Amino acid sequence: MKKIWVYAEEVQGEISKVTLELLSKAKELAKAFSHEVEIGAVLLTKGIGEMTETLEAYGAEVVYAGEDDRLEAYCHTTYAPVLARLIKKEDPDIFLFGATQIGSELAPTVAAIVKTGVAAHCVDLRIGDDGLLISEVPAFGGKIIGEILIPKCRPQMASIKPGTFIATESCVKCSVVKKIDLTGLEDADKRLIPLKTCVTKSEAKPIDEAEIVIAGGYGLCCSENWSRLQELAELLGGAAGSTRPCLDEGWADNEQTMIGTSGKSIRPKVYMGFGISGATHHICGMKDSGLVISINKDKNANIFGVSDYYAVSDVNEILPILIDLVRSSKATAAEKGEKECH
Amino acid sequence: MSLHIVVCIKPVPDPDHYDRVTIAPDTKRIVREGIPTVINAVDKCALEKALQLRAQYGGKVTVITMSLPSADTNLREALAMGADEGILLTDRAFAGADTLATSYTLAKAISQLGDADLVMLGAESADGATGQVPSQLGEWLKMPHLWNVFSIEDVEEKKYRIKTKYENGYKEWEGTLPLVLGVSRELAKPRHIGAMGIIKAKNKPITVLGKNDICGIEDEYIGLSGSPTQAGEIRTPEMGRSGHKLEGTTEEIGIQILEKIRAGGITI
Ligand SMILES: Cc1cc2nc3c(=O)[nH]c(=O)nc-3n(C[C@H](O)[C@H](O)[C@H](O)COP(=O)(O)OP(=O)(O)OC[C@H]3O[C@@H](n4cnc5c(N)ncnc54)[C@H](O)[C@@H]3O)c2cc1C
Numbered sequence: 001m002k003k004i005w006v007y008a009e010e011v012q013g014e015i016s017k018v019t020l021e022l023l024s025k026a027k028e029l030a031k032a033f034s035h036e037v038e039i040g041a042v043l044l045t046k047g048i049g050e051m052t053e054t055l056e057a058y059g060a061e062v063v064y065a066g067e068d069d070r071l072e073a074y075c076h077t078t079y080a081p082v083l084a085r086l087i088k089k090e091d092p093d094i095f096l097f098g099a100t101q102i103g104s105e106l107a108p109t110v111a112a113i114v115k116t117g118v119a120a121h122c123v124d125l126r127i128g129d130d131g132l133l134i135s136e137v138p139a140f141g142g143k144i145i146g147e148i149l150i151p152k153c154r155p156q157m158a159s160i161k162p163g164t165f166i167a168t169e170s171c172v173k174c175s176v177v178k179k180i181d182l183t184g185l186e187d188a189d190k191r192l193i194p195l196k197t198c199v200t201k202s203e204a205k206p207i208d209e210a211e212i213v214i215a216g217g218y219g220l221c222c223s224e225n226w227s228r229l230q231e232l233a234e235l236l237g238g239a240a241g242s243t244r245p246c247l248d249e250g251w252a253d254n255e256q257t258m259i260g261t262s263g264k265s266i267r268p269k270v271y272m273g274f275g276i277s278g279a280t281h282h283i284c285g286m287k288d289s290g291l292v293i294s295i296n297k298d299k300n301a302n303i304f305g306v307s308d309y310y311a312v313s314d315v316n317e318i319l320p321i322l323i324d325l326v327r328s329s330k331a332t333a334a335e336k337g338e339k340e341c342h
Numbered sequence: 343m344s345l346h347i348v349v350c351i352k353p354v355p356d357p358d359h360y361d362r363v364t365i366a367p368d369t370k371r372i373v374r375e376g377i378p379t380v381i382n383a384v385d386k387c388a389l390e391k392a393l394q395l396r397a398q399y400g401g402k403v404t405v406i407t408m409s410l411p412s413a414d415t416n417l418r419e420a421l422a423m424g425a426d427e428g429i430l431l432t433d434r435a436f437a438g439a440d441t442l443a444t445s446y447t448l449a450k451a452i453s454q455l456g457d458a459d460l461v462m463l464g465a466e467s468a469d470g471a472t473g474q475v476p477s478q479l480g481e482w483l484k485m486p487h488l489w490n491v492f493s494i495e496d497v498e499e500k501k502y503r504i505k506t507k508y509e510n511g512y513k514e515w516e517g518t519l520p521l522v523l524g525v526s527r528e529l530a531k532p533r534h535i536g537a538m539g540i541i542k543a544k545n546k547p548i549t550v551l552g553k554n555d556i557c558g559i560e561d562e563y564i565g566l567s568g569s570p571t572q573a574g575e576i577r578t579p580e581m582g583r584s585g586h587k588l589e590g591t592t593e594e595i596g597i598q599i600l601e602k603i604r605a606g607g608i609t610i
Contacts, residue, residue, distance in 0.1 A: 101506070101507055104474075105487075105489040107474075108472075108473075108477040109477045109478070111442065111570075112442060112482065117440060117570030118441070120472035121471065140357075140360045140372075141468070143361065144365065144576055144577075145578070148571050148574065151572060152570065189486050191486045192515060192518075193516045195515055196513070197508060198512055198514070201510070211608060212603065212606075237608070256509070269608060270606040272603075287579070287581045290607065291602065291606035293602055293603070305583070307585050308583050308584060309588055309598075311599070312587070313592060313595060317592045318592055318595065326600065329610050330610060
C-alpha cells in the first residue's frame, strides 16, 4: 500500500497548524490513486497527550508515535536518525514537512541520511499521471515557479510553508497508533545539546489569521508612520504587516510581521500596502489575498500591477486621513447602535 | 587555540533584479540576461563572523565555492574581505547538482582539507532559496549542524552557545566543534572592502579543483545524475490584477478606500 506521511510538528504540547494543513492536502493527493493509500502522521514527543485525536480529526489514519523523555526538546541529532530508521522500515512513498524553522532543518537532514530529495518551500503539490508527486517550488524570489520531481528515490519529500494549504477536518475511522522503535536513541551525537526555547507572546494579531492586513514598506519613512499603520490596522480589526526594510530599519520589531518569501504567506480578505514598491520577494507572500489596495507616491510603482485598486498618494497624508475616517465611521456606527437599543 | 574556519559561498544573480528574470518562450529556459552575479548576501555575513572569530582565536579562513570558472571573481572578493585562501570546485561533472549533490561535493572537498573546525555558510541562497545545503553538508561531514543561526558566543575552547531562529522567538544550543552553521543575516554585518584588501587579495591563493582532484569522490553522488530531484516545467506565476486607479483629493481617495474595504468583506 502506498503511504503518504506528514511530519507532525508539536508546538508547546499541541499539533501545529501547518501539520493539519498538510494532512488535509495529503488526503486530497490520495484521491489521485485508484488503490488504497495510507495517510500517516509521524509524531516524536515526550508525551502524546491528546495529540492523536487532533491528528485523527484531520485525517491521519495511522499515527506513528515515538514517545520518550529524550524527545522532549527537538534536536536533529535525536530526531533525524529515528525518522530515517522508520522510513527504512515502512518505505513511505511521500513524506511532507511544514517549512517551519524545525521542518526546514529536519527534512533535508533526514533526506541526506536516506539519500532522497526534498522539494523546498512548495507552493503547490499534485500527483502526475504516472503517480509521481509533482511539487511546485518558487525560485528567484517567487518570480519563477518550477516543478520538482523525485523519480527514483523514496520517499518523495517536500517542505511546505505554513498557510499554503487550508486545514479541513475530516471524519475518518479511528486512527491506529503504531509505536516507533526508538532503539539507538542513546547513541545520538552529544556534541549538540538543546538548552532552551524562548517564545515571546505577542499581543498583536498574527498576520496570517487576520481578515485584513495593513502592510507598510520602506516608504513609511519613519517609526511614527509605522505606529499610525498599526493604529489603522487595530481600528479595522486587522493586523499590521511589513516588508523587510521595515524590520531592518527597526520600525517593526517582530519578524512575524514580515510578508514574503522569507516571511509569511498570507491570504486575508483585504490587503493594503502603504509605501511598498512591490518587489517579487514581497508579492510572493500576498498575491493570494482577496482584495488588494495599494498606496505609493510613485505613479509607476510595481505594486500597482498586482493591485485591484491603487492610489498615487503620500503615506504622510493619507494615513492620518484614513485613521480619522475609520474612527468617525465607527463612532457613527456605535451611535446608531445605541439609538437602536433604546 | 587556533581555528580553521571554512566558509562556503555561492555566486547568485543579484536579487535586486529578480523582477527582470523571465522565461524564454521558445526554449523554455530562464533568462537572466544582464543581471550581475554577486556573492549570496548572507554568505558574506557568515564570512564576516568567520573573520571576527579568526581575529579572536587566530587561525585561518578558507572560502570555497562550487560553481563556474568565472566564480574566481567572487572568490577574489571574499579574499579581499579578508579570507586567507580560496577553493573553486569546478567541473562539468558537477553541473546540475541539487542540494544533496552540492552538499556532497562540498563535503568531500572540505574533508580533504582535513582540519576544518567550523564550517559556515548562509542559511539559504537568494536564487534557489531551498535552505537545505547547510543541514545536508553537516550530514555528509558527520558534524552536528544548526540552521538560521543569529548569535554565536563562546563558552570555552571549542564550545559555543548558539541561538537559532524559531517561530516567535529563538532556540539556544550548546555546540562543541566541529560544527556546520547555516547563518542568518542578523549574525554579522559584512565589512566594506578597502583598497588594501583588494591589493592583498591579488596574492592570495585560489586552488581550482575538478572531480579528479578530490579524493574518494563517487560518481553516483555528484552532478545531475547524483541528484534525487529533477526539474520539471517552469512558469512565471500569474500575479497581475486589473489595477483601477482611485482619483480625487486625498480625502476623496480615503472615502473610496473605505468603500472598497467594506466591499471586500470587512465591517467597519
Ligand atoms: C533573499 C531575499 C529574500 C527577501 N525576502 C523578503 C521578504 O520575505 N519580504 C519582503 O518584504 N522583502 C524581502 N526581501 C527584500 C525585497 O527584495 C525588497 O527589497 C523589499 O520587499 C522592498 O521593500 P519595500 O517595498 O518596503 O521598499 P522599497 O523597495 O524601498 O520601496 C519603498 C516604496 O515606497 C515608496 N514611497 C517612498 N516614500 C513614500 C511616501 N512618502 N508615500 C508613499 N510611498 C512612498 C517608494 O516609491 C517605493 O516604491 C528579500 C530580499 C532577498 C534578497
